[in-house]
Amino acid sequence: MKMKKKDRQQSLQETIRQxxxxxxxxxxxxYHVSVQTIRLDRLELSIPELRERIKNVAEKRFANEVRxxxxxxxxxxxxxxxxDRSAISIFDVKKEHVFKRNAxxxxxxxxxxxxxxxxxxxxxxxxxxxxxxxRFLRSAKIGDRVIAKAKxxxxxxxxxxTTVLVESxxxxxxxxxxxxxxYRDHAGKGGSA
Numbered sequence: 001m002k003m004k005k006k007d008r009q010q011s012l013q014e015t016i017r018q019x020x021x022x023x024x025x026x027x028x029x030x031y032h033v034s035v036q037t038i039r040l041d042r043l044e045l046s047i048p049e050l051r052e053r054i055k056n057v058a059e060k061r062f063a064n065e066v067r068x069x070x071x072x073x074x075x076x077x078x079x080x081x082x083x084d085r086s087a088i089s090i091f092d093v094k095k096e097h098v099f100k101r102n103a104x105x106x107x108x109x110x111x112x113x114x115x116x117x118x119x120x121x122x123x124x125x126x127x128x129x130x131x132x133x134x135r136f137l138r139s140a141k142i143g144d145r146v147i148a149k150a151k152x153x154x155x156x157x158x159x160x161x162t163t164v165l166v167e168s169x170x171x172x173x174x175x176x177x178x179x180x181x182x183y184r185d186h187a188g189k190g191g192s193a
Contacts, residue, residue: 002032009041020053021079051077051092074120075112076148083123084152084162089113091146098142105140110168110176117150118164118180126185130161134178144170153179160184 003011008031015030016022024042028035042049076091091113093105111134119127140146147169154163161181168176 009045012041013045016047023050075116087117087121087150089117089148093140093142093144103142107136113148114166114168114178117148118166118182121150121164122182122184124184128183129180130183131181132178136176138173138175140170140175146170
């Protein structure tokens, strides 16, 4: 049974308020309408598209938390972060990120997403990549959504180094794996990386 437009739009607003990361496709399936209908509903309700909602949530939620670099310098959209513990970002592979002849994402974009997330998760004013061991396990293609998950594995107070493990997925497939040894300044004590 289809909902009336007014009821659907009220429910849609509440659903997006509870889960700003829900896609138009998921909403269309939930309400048994077309994706175009969802887009029109969002337009009438002045609800921005998913990418803009993610950006807005990240800026509001994490702008004051991330210390080692401005949130807008993280490659991808940060959707969750707990400093010195873990972080998650989303990167959508677009035309400008791929090789023209085969639509495969250029590796430096996946590396940049993982590396900037490793920097962002550090709870310090200064965090620099001292060493990175990376593996590309499968290619990402145009249209893929790459979800990077960073986890702080080890903090060595003596040498000012923190190990951050990052795994990047497309769906359930692991596409990138990296171990980043991060130099951190520890409240401005100084030193070299």
